[in-house]
Amino acid sequence: MCGIVGIYFKDSQRKVEESSVRAMCARIVHRGPDDEGIFTDDNLGMGMRRLAVIDLEGGHQPIFNEDGSISTVFNGEIFNYPELKQELQGQGHHFRTHSDTESLVHGYEQWGDALPSHLNGMFAFSIWDSRARRLLIARDHVGIKPLYLFEDEHVLAWASEIKALFALPFIKPELDQQALIDYFTFGYVPAPRTMFKGIEKLPPATYLVAKGRQVSRHGYWDVAFHPEERPFEDWCEELRTTFDDAVGRQLASDVPLGAFLSGGIDSTAIVTSMRELGTKDISTYAIGFGAEDAFHNETDKAAMVAKAVGTNHHEILVEPDVTQLIEPLIYHLDEPVTDTSFLVSYLVSKLAKESVTVILSGVGGDEVFGGYRRYLWPEIQKYYSLLPNFVDRSMVRPLVSRMPVDRGSPLKAFARYLRGYLAHADLPDAERYQGYVRIFTDGQLQNLLSSDMRPVHAASPANQVADWYRAADAKAPLDHMLYADQKTSLVDSLLSFTDKMTMAVSLEARVPFLDTRLIELAARMPPDLKMKGLRDGKRVLKGAMAERFPKGLLKQRKQGFGTPISRWFRGGLREYLHDMLSPERLRARGLVDPKVAWNLIDDHMAERADHSEHILALLTLEVWQGVFFDQTRDIAA
Numbered sequence: 001m002c003g004i005v006g007i008y009f010k011d012s013q014r015k016v017e018e019s020s021v022r023a024m025c026a027r028i029v030h031r032g033p034d035d036e037g038i039f040t041d042d043n044l045g046m047g048m049r050r051l052a053v054i055d056l057e058g059g060h061q062p063i064f065n066e067d068g069s070i071s072t073v074f075n076g077e078i079f080n081y082p083e084l085k086q087e088l089q090g091q092g093h094h095f096r097t098h099s100d101t102e103s104l105v106h107g108y109e110q111w112g113d114a115l116p117s118h119l120n121g122m123f124a125f126s127i128w129d130s131r132a133r134r135l136l137i138a139r140d141h142v143g144i145k146p147l148y149l150f151e152d153e154h155v156l157a158w159a160s161e162i163k164a165l166f167a168l169p170f171i172k173p174e175l176d177q178q179a180l181i182d183y184f185t186f187g188y189v190p191a192p193r194t195m196f197k198g199i200e201k202l203p204p205a206t207y208l209v210a211k212g213r214q215v216s217r218h219g220y221w222d223v224a225f226h227p228e229e230r231p232f233e234d235w236c237e238e239l240r241t242t243f244d245d246a247v248g249r250q251l252a253s254d255v256p257l258g259a260f261l262s263g264g265i266d267s268t269a270i271v272t273s274m275r276e277l278g279t280k281d282i283s284t285y286a287i288g289f290g291a292e293d294a295f296h297n298e299t300d301k302a303a304m305v306a307k308a309v310g311t312n313h314h315e316i317l318v319e320p321d322v323t324q325l326i327e328p329l330i331y332h333l334d335e336p337v338t339d340t341s342f343l344v345s346y347l348v349s350k351l352a353k354e355s356v357t358v359i360l361s362g363v364g365g366d367e368v369f370g371g372y373r374r375y376l377w378p379e380i381q382k383y384y385s386l387l388p389n390f391v392d393r394s395m396v397r398p399l400v401s402r403m404p405v406d407r408g409s410p411l412k413a414f415a416r417y418l419r420g421y422l423a424h425a426d427l428p429d430a431e432r433y434q435g436y437v438r439i440f441t442d443g444q445l446q447n448l449l450s451s452d453m454r455p456v457h458a459a460s461p462a463n464q465v466a467d468w469y470r471a472a473d474a475k476a477p478l479d480h481m482l483y484a485d486q487k488t489s490l491v492d493s494l495l496s497f498t499d500k501m502t503m504a505v506s507l508e509a510r511v512p513f514l515d516t517r518l519i520e521l522a523a524r525m526p527p528d529l530k531m532k533g534l535r536d537g538k539r540v541l542k543g544a545m546a547e548r549f550p551k552g553l554l555k556q557r558k559q560g561f562g563t564p565i566s567r568w569f570r571g572g573l574r575e576y577l578h579d580m581l582s583p584e585r586l587r588a589r590g591l592v593d594p595k596v597a598w599n600l601i602d603d604h605m606a607e608r609a610d611h612s613e614h615i616l617a618l619l620t621l622e623v624w625q626g627v628f629f630d631q632t633r634d635i636a637a
Contacts, residue, residue, distance in 0.1 A: 002050045002061070003031030003160040003503070004073045004147075006126050007168070008135050009043040010154055010213040016045030023167040025049050028160060030332075031075075031503045037061040039071055044128050044135065048073040051506055053255055053358060065105040066094055069131050072108075074101045075160050076123035076145045077510065079249040084118065108136065116140075116207055116220050120249070120516065124160060124202075135210040141221045142364075142514045143191075143204030143491035146499055148334075150199050156210055161500070162199055162334040173628045174198065177456045180591065184448070184617060185462035187338030187439045188493035195335045195624070204491055223519055225474035225483065227526040235529055236544040239521065243544070246515035247273040247360070255357040258283035260348060261311070263301025263553070265371070265538055265545075266362030270512060272548040274360070275309050283356055284311040287318065287348040289564055301553070308550035316351055322568065323576045326620070331627050332504040333497055336620035338439055338613050340563040342497040346504060353505040363498050364513035367485045368522045370478060370530030370537035374436045377421055378477040379534055384425060404607070430466040433481055437465055437489065439613050448596045464488055476527040486519075566612040570605055577601065577615065580622050589625065592618065 005024035007016045021038050025047045032049030039046045039062040048061045062071045078084065081100035084107060089095065093106040100121075107115045108127050113136060115127075122144035127136040137158060139147045150157045150165050157165055165171045176197040179189045191201040202208060205221040247270060251257065259274065261267045261284035274282050284306050288299030299315050306313035322343065329346055330336060352359050366372050424435030435441070440448060442461055449457055465484050472483035495511070502509040512518075522530070529540040542554055569577060581601065583594035597618055604611040 002048045002073075002075045003028035003164070004046070004048045004075045004124060004126060005159040005164050006046040006073070006137075006157065007044070008156040008210050010156070010210075010215075012043050012133065012212070014154075015042050016040050018045065020168060021045040021047040024157075024159060024164040027164040027167050030506055031160060033506050035060055037073065039073070039128075041071075041128060041130055046071070046073045046126055046128060048075070051357070051508060053077070053253055053508055061101060063097065063099065063101045063105060065109055070105045070108055070127060070129055072101065072104045072125055072127045074104055074123060074125040075147075076121055076125070076140065077250075077252075077508075078103055078119055078121040078123065079246075079252070079515075080120035113207060113209065113218070114220075116205075122510070122514075126158065133211065136207060137202065137210075138207035138220075139202045139204055141205045141516045142486070142495070142519070144495055144499070144511055144514060146496060147202045148194065148199055149202055149208075151215060152198070156215055158202075161332075162194060162196060163331070165199060171198070175625075175629075177453065178460055180453070180621075181445070181457045181460065182462045182464065183336065183621070184440050184445050185438050186465065186489070186493075187613060187617060188489065188496070189335055190462075190464040190488050190492050196628075201492070204487075221516070222473075223483070223486070223523045225472065225476070225479035225523045227476075228524050229526065232529070232540070232543065235525055235540050239518075239540060239544040242515075242517055242521055243269065243512070244273050244277060246512040246518055248277050249515075250360060250510045250512050251277065251279060253358045256283070256355060257358040257360070258285060258352055258356040259311075259360040260284070260352070260362065261286050261302045261305060261313070262298045262362070263303075263305050264298065264362065265541060265553075266365030266513060267302075268305050268549060268553060269365070269541065269545045270360050270362055271305065271309050271311060272545065273512075276548065282309065282311040283352075284313045285348050285352040285359070286313070286315040287344050287351070288315060289317060305550055305553065314351055314355070316347065318347055322573060326623055327627060329501070329504070330620060330623045332500050334500070335496075336617070336624040337493055337497055338617045338620065339493055339497065340565045340612075340616065341494075342501055343563055345498060345501040349502045349507050349509075350505050353507045356507070358508045358510065359502065361498060361509050361511050362513060363494055363509075363511045364490065365538070365541070367482060367490045368513055368519055369541045370482060370527075372485075372537070374433075375478055375481055375531050375537055376534060377432075377436065378481075379531070380421065381425070384421075429477055429480070430469040433469050433477075433484065434463065434466040437485075438462075439617055448592050448600075450590055450593055453591055478527040478531055479523070482522075482530075565616060566604075566610055569612060569615055570607075574605070577619065581615075581618055585622065586618075589622070591621075 018038055018040050025036055028049050032051045034052040035050035037048045037060060061073050064071050078100040081103050084103040085095060088106045091110055095102050104125055111118055116138045123140045124145040124147040125138055146160055148159055148162050150171050159165050174197040176195060179193040179195045182189045189195055191203045206217055206219055208217050259271050261271055286299050286302035420436055424432045445457055446454055465488050468484040468487040469480045472480045474480050498509055531537040532539055586592055586594040586597055600611045600614050603609045
């Protein structure tokens with residue numbers, strides 16, 4: 001695991017200074033505290049910071065081919081490296097190291113731009129072909145590893161984190177107003193935009209080629225949902241085999257390795273697979289909260305699984321001082337987000353880093369096998385559509401509108417889901433699903449925004465989730481939802497903050513559920529293998545792993561990996577909110593109407609509504625602006 005950076009001048013006569021590459025690397029030392037590598041070749045410069053995980057002595061980057069004409073810097077892991085090495089050696093290529101990085105230069109020699117299609121792993125890399133004066137940049141199939149780009153008529157620059165780009169004097173932080181609309185809509189910024197004008201994300205499963213003044217982008221992989229009819233037990237057996245192989249590949253490490261363990265289906269599947277594969281001395285890590293936040297606390301379940309499997313288990317119970325954490329964490333995130341899981345991800349990563357360097361995570365299991373409650377809505381829609389209109393309008397909707405909502409209790413959380421469903425129940429499928437997952441509705445957003453920002457929203461409302469829903473090569477609504485999530489929130493929120501929060505403490509996170517073979521396998525399964533009736537999802541995953549799981553685990557209700565932020569806002573964070581979101585501050589920013597923002601806050605404090613996501617959207621936006629525009633944290637350091 002590393003961080004990479006690079007500069008390519010389109011004018012071949014303009015030389016890249018080594019000091020510029022080194023300055024970019026200095027911004028991401030946390031991603032790779034063990035080593036640094038710099039390479040320049042006239043108008044091209046590449047650099048990396050290395051966290052040594054495989055081939056500790058021989059894995060220094062950049063790595064070159066036999067004659068030094070092909071070079072690469074690489075962030076991630078290539079899990080099918082042993083097979084690639086054997087195949088490439090059979091084609092006459094000579095390896096000098098045991099590092100998986102070396103497969104990239106020889107693979108490029110053998111397959112050219114088709115190289116990414118041959119890889120199983122998580123990666124972002126750049127390859128320089130000095131003879132052809134040609135640059136290849138690629139990002140992995142799912143978007144596990146981040147990669148950011150800046151391009152104008154003179155230069156292409158790239159980096160694993162946005163802050164590294166600001167080391168270059170010609171790149172300045174500037175708000176992208178359309179990205180702000182995207183952020184308020186979804187709670188993150190979908191690719192290819194970022195919150196910074198002129199800086200974009202290279203989308204997953206995409207490679208970029210630069211030669212001379214020409215820069216082109218190309219997709220190389222996608223998933224199609226073409227269900228096959230087979231017996232349930234056949235699917236379970238294939239899933240077990242494929243899953244164990246994915247976990248086994250990701251156990252490769254020359255440094256200590258462990259696993260996050262929430263006690264849920266996904267993390268338990270990973271830990272029990274590790275034990276099934278013969279892993280000894282498994283270290284597991286969990287985080288929880290006090291008795292008053294029992295709804296969010298999963299430490300009892302995690303401890304039960306750890307005891308049954310026999311792991312070396314570690315846990316912490318916290319109510320963190322968010323006022324001290326949020327600024328440095330937003331700095332590491334590069335962009336604001338509204339999923340409070342980034343806080344607990346950082347804290348449990350910090351705990352794990354005390355004893356391991358590599359961690360396995362269950363991220364992606366919900367988006368691949370259908371684990372979120374919102375995936376139940378197509379089934380609910382069948383029953384809801386049978387209600388006479390007068391019953392719906394005169395009884396159901398008024399009743400639900402009066403139900404108290406809050407994330408901190410099962411009943412109130414269910415009421416929150418019902419209210420969200422009814423608000424969008426009459427829309428077409430794609431727009432309905434987008435309505436389920438958005439933060440602010442278009443009406444709320446038009447009301448919240450300042451008079452200067454309203455025309456931006458009116459001219460181009462955010463529709464990325466609905467667009468991806470429609471783009472899915474699928475028939476069933478569930479598969480459309482899975483595809484949309486895999487293309488948006490999974491990569492641009494969940495994977496993004498997982499990478500940033502683990503890398504903030506120099507910890508490598510691996511995500512076995514996002515092995516492309518598992519994604520493709522799940523896409524071949526009929527939808528009712530993932531979600532059937534009004535039961536929780538992951539039916540086939542539960543069936544495949546049931547014999548390995550501790551007794552009673554499958555009867556546990558699903559919980560999200562979040563925080564009791566709703567209560568925190570009403571308690572220990574109240575004063576912080578009053579300071580950071582004061583009407584004077586909001587008015588000076590000129591992005592939102594302070595009166596509307598404070599109506600939301602007042603309603604939340606009075607428990608008339610749960611506006612925790614709305615408030616967090618405003619709060620992290622304000623902190624982000626302070627960090628990157630007011631430089632409350634020195635981004636030039």
